Amino acid sequence: xxxxxxxxxxxxxxxxxxxxxxxxxxxxxxxxxxxxxxxxxxxxxxxxxxxxxxxxxxxxxxxxxxxxxxxxxxxxxxxxxxxxxxxxxxxxxxxxxxxxxxxxxxxxxxxxxxxxxxxxxxxxxxxxxxxxxxxxxxxxxxxxxxxxxxxxxxxxxxxxxxxxxxxxxxxxxxxxxxxxxxxxxxxxxxxxxxxxxxxxxxxxxxxxxxxxxx
Amino acid sequence: xxxxxxxxxxxxxxxxxxxxxxxxxxxxxxxxxxxxxxxxxxxxxxxxxxxxxxxxxxxxxxxxxxxxxxxxxxxxxxxxxxxxxxxxxxxxxxxxxxx
Numbered sequence: 001x002x003x004x005x006x007x008x009x010x011x012x013x014x015x016x017x018x019x020x021x022x023x024x025x026x027x028x029x030x031x032x033x034x035x036x037x038x039x040x041x042x043x044x045x046x047x048x049x050x051x052x053x054x055x056x057x058x059x060x061x062x063x064x065x066x067x068x069x070x071x072x073x074x075x076x077x078x079x080x081x082x083x084x085x086x087x088x089x090x091x092x093x094x095x096x097x098x099x100x101x102x103x104x105x106x107x108x109x110x111x112x113x114x115x116x117x118x119x120x121x122x123x124x125x126x127x128x129x130x131x132x133x134x135x136x137x138x139x140x141x142x143x144x145x146x147x148x149x150x151x152x153x154x155x156x157x158x159x160x161x162x163x164x165x166x167x168x169x170x171x172x173x174x175x176x177x178x179x180x181x182x183x184x185x186x187x188x189x190x191x192x193x194x195x196x197x198x199x200x201x202x203x204x205x206x207x208x209x210x211x212x213x214x
Numbered sequence: 215x216x217x218x219x220x221x222x223x224x225x226x227x228x229x230x231x232x233x234x235x236x237x238x239x240x241x242x243x244x245x246x247x248x249x250x251x252x253x254x255x256x257x258x259x260x261x262x263x264x265x266x267x268x269x270x271x272x273x274x275x276x277x278x279x280x281x282x283x284x285x286x287x288x289x290x291x292x293x294x295x296x297x298x299x300x301x302x303x304x305x306x307x308x309x310x311x312x313x
Contacts, residue, residue, distance in 0.1 A: 009215045017215045021223045028227055028250055032234035037242045044246050051253055058220065060260045063275050067256075070279050075249065075286045082290045083242060086297045105236060109229065116225045120218050123262070132267055142272050150273050157280045164284035168291035179298070 016057060023050035037083045041076060048072040060137040220261035228254035241296070241303040245289050252282045 009017075027047030034040040048071045056064040135141045146154055231250030238244055256275040263271025296308055 013215060017219060021219075024223065025226055025230070028230040031246055031250070032230055032238065032243065034243075037240065040243055040246060044249070047250075048253070051257065054220070054223070054257065055260055057215075058260045058264050060263070060272055060275070063256070063260060063272055063279075066276065066279055070283055071249070071253075075283055078286055078290055079242065079246070082293055085294060086242070086303050109233075112229070113225075116221075120221050123217075123265075132264055136264070136267070136269065137272060141269060142276070145269050146273055146276070149270075153273075153277060157277055160284050161280060164287045168287045171288070171291040172294045 013057075017054075020050050020054045020057065023047070024054060038080070041079045041083060044079075045072050045076050048076070058137075059132055062137055062139045062142045217261050217265040221258055224254045224257040224261065227251075227257065239305050241293050241305050241308075244305065245286065245293070248289075249282060249286065252278055252285075 024047055027043050027050060031040045031043045031047060034043065048067060052064040052067040052072070055067055228251055231247045231254060234247030234250065235244050238247065256278055259271040259275045259278070263269060263275075293303055297303055300308060302308065
């Protein structure tokens with residue numbers, strides 16, 4: 001371990017970290033490689049639980065609870081609902097593109113890795129375990145800083161959520177009206193055709209509705 | 215654990231999420247990849263927050279979680295709209311802006 005200053009991590013802490021890290025990475029890989037969206041969502045819920053535990057091990061207790069409530073609870077329920085609405089199996093799960101795009105993707109990944117290594121190498125105190133007070137990351141202290149120093153961003157977030165709600169309703173509703181209008185126009189046309197048909201109308205068992213208009 | 219372990223975990227998570235976004239064609243899975251990327255960013259923020267002993271990172275992570283909720287709501291609404299007009303959530307078949 002590279003802990004030069006401060007106490008080196010204990011064995012229990014190390015085991016906890018590696019179990020959680022393996023769970024997170026394995027869950028994320030499992031999520032991204034599933035063909036069935038329901039399986040992917042369930043695996044993502046597990047990944048988020050492991051992430052919440054990782055947050056707690058970083059003494060971010062408030063964020064760990066919020067992670068479970070908002071992510072594993074609310075957002076994943078939203079995903080499940082949408083998967084239920086649009087349940088279509090994927091025919092080709094992964095489609096690697098042409099050679100140029102593949103080379104560009106690998107290049108971008110390598111560049112990202114290089115930036116990451118540089119950031120970790122030059123950031124202060126990245127190789128020592130952080131020493132924080134007991135109240136670090138509790139609800140009280142986060143609430144204190146949130147409502148003292150970050151009150152306006154907090155209010156802006158509520159505005160953002162309002163806009164997102166309105167946007168979601170508008171986007172998912174507007175087309176429904178058009179479809180309903182289309183169906184109504186089709187029915188009106190059918191009724192009109194029926195009305196202009198000669199009196200002993202050809203009996204059609206499958207036609208329904210619009211009867212009695214004549 | 216030292217901070218760079220958490221940073222490496224965050225980086226691996228971000229790579230998995232972004233390769234999911236770039237390689238998968240199912241729009242729902244792509245949205246899940248975006249969620250993974252946001253979580254990787256949160257993990258890095260929290261790791262640095264502990265390393266520097268500063269709770270501002272927690273506030274940023276909190277705001278990012280709220281933003282992810284908004285993004286998921288709007289993104290999934292767009293998916294439902296897309297499915298209603300095209301009967302598909304395959305991103306290759308949704309490359310036109312017209313209906």
